Amino acid sequence: MDEKSLSFYEKVFETARHIPRGRVTSYGAIARFLGSGRSARLVGYAMNLSHMAFPPVPAHRVVNRNGMLTGRMHFETPETMQRCLEAEGLTVRQHQLLHFKEHFWDPSAHLNYSDLFEQ
């Protein structure tokens, strides 16, 4: 599969893999980076499939716009997502990320779409 055949969710995977350890981003931020800021739901759908993706996708670093761990139910156990984040130095309270803004990592500010998907 060449870069042009990359489906939307494969681009989501590739973007998510670039999220630095200890940082997080949002579905909407990824959607905007991929060119369709209104496709945030598709990013969520893509994360559903990320379990069988290889290389692995750090899906736990993707939360919703408020820093809530809305996707925790889709991990092996509802605690998995929180544990992964805490293992990276983040603090989770009531299924919500503390200091979300400070740890927020915006793909469109650190990555270049052309570099990733168009060489």
Next chain:
DNA sequence: TTAATGACCTCCG
């Protein structure tokens, strides 16, 4: 082919 679904976001009252 049509209809329904979804780990969301934004706008409007």
Next chain:
DNA sequence: TCGGAGGCCATTA
């Protein structure tokens, strides 16, 4: 400032 409703678009049945 807060809450509700609509919209978006790929994938699956």
